[in-house]
Amino acid sequence: MSADRWPGRRLVLAGAVAALLLGAASVLALAATDAFRGPSGAHWRVPGARCNAPALPGQAVDVTVGDMGPGMMGGSPGRHGMGMLRLVARPGVVSGGVVSLQVFNAGAMTHEVVVLPLSPGQGLGERPTGPDGKIDEAGSLGEASRTCGAGAGDGIAPGAMGWTTLALNPGRYELVCNVPGHYAAGMYAELDVER
Template sequence: MNTHRRRAVWSAIAIAAAALVLGIATTGLMAASGAFHRTGPTSWRAQGGARCTAPAAKGSAVDVTVWDRGHMTGGPNRPAPNHGLPGWYGMGMMRLVAHPATVPAGKVTLRVVNAGTLTHEVIVLPLSAGRTAGERAIGSDGRVSETGSLGEASRNCGSGAGEGIASGAAAWTTVTLPPGRYELVCNVPGHYAAGMYTELDVAK
């Protein structure tokens, strides 16, 4: 194995290890924050807030958690420097996690809960062959193109598009997805660059 290839292998291992550590740390911080409580299979309640209940899933259910931790600079939802590190937003982290990560083709209900402190959203975008989540071009406005969007969950305690999911609220949307690969993204300015994306695979 030549030196260049050896370096590439070690770089890949280092990136994978960093991602694992970041995932474990994020999960622990979410659990420790105490900001959000699940009160049932489809109900959530912000600490000190009202219950928000999602309807029964149509087709397969995918539970999505959006989360952030850290200090903002320059005003609400304005991106702070992330120093090129996915998942870091200023001095904190931003994450978007979906479970399960693979569902059968057909109707899929995304049930999104905002366990963070900022406003978020989830948009479903097709993922081109040979591309991976997190590779989309980011415009000068801090957002990615939504061309080809198949659905959006951004309405507090409601279905479809709205003004964003507030801290402690839930939102949902039902989409029909053929087999393929999709990317779930938060397209609030600066959030995609901060690591708010994940892949959803739809099997035959």
């Protein structure tokens, strides 16, 4: 096959790679900064969000979920490749008692956050996924998966928030997105609850 068969192929490929890297850098930069964080104990206001969380009781944990958006990730459904899906929780350590998760979906796909206890010695991302691309939610303490609302729903739409308030005992917890394929693609984070 001749290299001249598809003129400009290298330029198109280089442009696609650059767009992919720029998108990944943008998601990582947003997740790594405090751009979406409010002061501790305050409710989280995200400029331009479809909705914001109301004032919630207890300690606030700001969670940002995100992805690179449609058309920028290759692969088949459920395989989002290259770790382009993110779930970041701040702070990562709180005191036992009432804790409110305020989840902002900074991505282009629907996401959710489910709270599961971690057993002693159990690591993050070690839960087996079933044929449906989801993990078993048995033992869940609650979730934020309702667009512009509290508790369980059909997922948090892009640009919107969802929230939940829980009473958490000291221990380790895994916050996960259980949309098919998202957990396997790295959408989990640890929340440690101290005495």
